[in-house]
Amino acid sequence: MAELLAVRGLRVDFATDRGPAQVLDAINLDIAAGEVVGLVGESGCGKTTLARAILGILPEGAARIRGGEVRFRGTDLLTQDPAIVNERVRGRAITFIPQDPFSSFSPLFPVGTQIMDLMKWKSPRAREQARPAALFGRYPRGRHRADHEAVLEALRAVQIPEPARAMRRLPHEFSGGQRQRLMIAMALLPQPDLIIADEPTTALDVTIQAQILRLLRALVKERGVSVLFTTHDLGTAHELCDRVVVMYAGQEMEAAPTDAFFGRPAHPYTRRLLESVPGPDGLIRDIPGEVPSLVTPPGGCRFHPRCDHATAECRVERPAPRELAEGHRVRCHHPVDAPAGAGA
């Protein structure tokens, strides 16, 4: 499959009171066209930072990019002119579905107004215009009409009942599941190549989550859009993704096609993480120790203080990616070769 996004050796630091926290440590990530990639890991492992770095919306002042590149359709977004990224990429070619559908709308305006505001700037038809849209500029009538039709069509696609009336309603009149449907519609409307979905179902109940996941998967597959889906829920990753990448303390540990990831995990961390999911047998296994501080991270592989397989080598040198099978890459000096559940 054609490469759409390639993150290479990305390093990001955050300024803290105790010194710079190394939140991303030479991260690699690949997304092919039309592929749904799950990014899993515990909170604080850098999932959201990576998603924000790709979108170019890291908090200015606090975050500092210390190296690496984010190649999108062949060009490095980190070195490109920010004005061009803003006009052509962010919100157009790459869109975003937030975690919390409750605080992502302004409570003061009808959702239709808010979606049309988005379309004024980011509609795929805006590209045909000679001049870029201006803040107080006119919204050309012909394009407004076409965009309005597209919005109604998108609301129908995400199964919002009575789309024309729904556009005149205020955000509080929608339930959490419906607001997340609206967010999906907004992410699809600019006809992007890549959607970054940051834990889009954690705030929802399981029955609603199942409906949203089904809808999202159907829509992105139908339109051939790639998705980067961050989550800490391994079950939803299994549900939705073609490929899964696991991160720990700012380093990527393993990347594999979904079946191999869950069926034959090779990294000791992946195995411990999968085993900590409560199973039907009622046994509960945790990972001893705590997630390290990112201000003074352990050297080498950052999982080594909690790893049963760790040797002197692991403390000094971060393992290079090793290809075990087609598309199955692991960064470990001592990968495990056994089916899942056969002990770490």
Place this chain on the structure above:
Amino acid sequence: MSAPAAPLLELVDLARHFTVRSPFGRRVGWLRAVDGVSLQVRPGETLGLVGESGCGKSTLGKTVMGIYPPTAGEIRFAGREIGRLPRRARRTVARDLQYVYQDPGASLDPRWKIGPLLHEPLRIHTALTRAERDREVRAILAAVGLPDAHLDLYPHELSGGQQRRVGLARILTLRPRLVILDEPTSGLDVSVQASVLKLFRSLQETFALTYVFISHDLSVVRAMCAGIAVMYLGKIVECGPTARVFEAPRHPYTQSLLAAVPRIGGRRVTWDFALEGEPPNPRDIPSGCRFRTRCPLAQARCAAEEPPLRPLDGRTVACHFA
């Protein structure tokens, strides 16, 4: 099974309604958050209470705790009716009953050191001397797996997981008999969740605790609870031993709820998940069976007649067609 022990907690037709008022303060309706719930929890048992948000499971927990007075029905704790006790008498029950919020660490006063924080409940509820309290506090701290040295630290000097342990220690200093855990693992990572669940289990053994485990995470309930009660819009729709209910759920709602949980390695639920729609507004509860608006089996009888909980296949189910 041997003769079952007398229940530690028994609810009989417990109801808690809230008034809905118009902007001018006139009562315009009732929100029936808990509407006729009967339950029994035996000593040493863990009962799981599951349901979607807004089904009334937290209101039920808070009504048992005495945070809300019940609208109707009885709460019997160790054989004694406690729902309508006067304030002063209620306080003596309070130490036997404790409530754990989602993040027990977040309820620590940031300006108090851990030592005084743990002494405070004992000062209020017991007549122990300072030295006796100190011994008690150190024992509890050891039980939750924290060193003595932490007594002189402030909450912000501990990690999130350690704060959580202090929060639990604070609840345990009074040696309660029943602990209500309200969504204790929601928002946690699986690995952290596993250590928290392990801690709950070891505390249950050490202190002979009885748990009511309120959660929307079915896999956690399955791992932790012997019994399970499924709530929908203020009513219990199915209640019985966890293993039985998970193996062969009988109520259509329980069936959809279990089918919606993503399972690693299994069939993907998004391929064949059928439940449509969202729970109706609890201010406007459907007539008859409350689940009928989303139920695949619904017929005319479901709208006319509310199904009672009836024994079936080793559990109780409220459905005409189960």
